[in-house]
Every structure is written in C-alpha cells, then in structure tokens.
Amino acid sequence: QKEVEQNSGPLSVPEGAIASLNCTYSDRGSQSFFWYRQYSGKSPELIMSIYSNGDKEDGRFTAQLNKASQYVSLLIRDSQPSDSATYLCAVKVGGGNKLTFGTGTQLKVEL
C-alpha cells in the first residue's frame, strides 16, 4: 500500500463547477497535510495546509480532513481554466522534516 494515494485523473470539470480532489494516507501518525498545485514544467506551489479534523476555507479552496478515515480532500469552487494543473497531496508524519507526496491528480477545467 502506498503511503499517500491519489487518483491520477485526469479529472475534468466544466468552468464554474466544483472540483473535488481526494487523497488517502496510510500512516495514522500523520499530523500535517498539504495541497500543492503544480503547473506543467513548474515547481509545486503551496495552496492549502490543514492540521485538525474538519474544514478549512481559503477563498475558493476548502480543505477537508478526516483523521479517523485517513482521508483529506480539496474542493475548488467556481473552477476556472487557470485551475487546470496537477494537484499534489502531501503528508507529514509527526514532527519530522519528511514530506511524502501522492502521485498527484491532474485537473482539467473545460470552457
């Protein structure tokens, strides 16, 4: 079982719709969860972090964490073509420095 799993996609949504990206992780000791956006040929850009169960909202983005189910998700409201990118889920176990990435989900927002 991979440590951090994501559906590779592509996930296609129409412009203006809600995009839902999911991530599961295997280590119950995981404490910090991050979503990065990566455009083709560019470096990952941090868009959300979440540490406690529940929802965290930042503009059009909402991160959701359920530690009991070992599940973290990212919702993008009012999706725009500029949101088309690969979204990487990253998980940190405990207080260490190691961040483990999922394989990423490719999102395509269509006009």
Next chain:
Amino acid sequence: DTEVTQTPKHLVMGMTNKKSLKCEQHMGHRAMYWYKQKAKKPPELMFVYSYEKLSINESVPSRFSPECPNSSLLNLHLHALQPEDSALYLCASSQLETGSNEKLFFGSGTQLSVL
C-alpha cells in the same frame, strides 16, 4: 516574501562533467531540502539540512553531494551522473517550527539533462 531562488534554470551536462546546482533563500528558514522530480511523478526527497547540518539522506548515490555553506545557501554538487538522473531538481525551505506545522516553499527548479 516566500521566494526560494534556484540557479541555473536549465542545465545540460555530459556523464563526465562536474556541475553544481545552487539554491538561496532569505526568509530566515532553518531547514532546506533537495527533491528530485521525474516527469509525471511526485517529488522525491533526496536530502534535508536542519540548522546547516545534514539530517536526512534518502540513500542517494554518492554522485550527488549536498553542501550547506550557511543558513541561506544550499548547493548540490553533481559528478559522473547517468542519463537516468535527468529530472527536475527542486530546492525547498521551511521555518523549522516546533511541532508539525511546517510549510515547505519550493524554488522554481533546475531542469537537468544528462547526455
């Protein structure tokens, strides 16, 4: 300012060459990282420096040699690389806060091609 600067942006080298990748941050971060990313794959951790000391080496081959001259600079020295080492090399930094609320900020990367 969340800027991590990497140079060069692109590098082509032969298998017998010696080259270095450079990374700089002025955010006062005390942890710096090297990641390697192949096309359509997630970033893979190579090295971590904490307070200028090597704290994690993910069993990286010795042809990759990291160096942290001071808290703002991180280098990756390359020697006798193989074509399969061609990838995007990413530098990142983080505050090194207590607890687990660390956020990594990435540089723009160096696209390396080994011929």
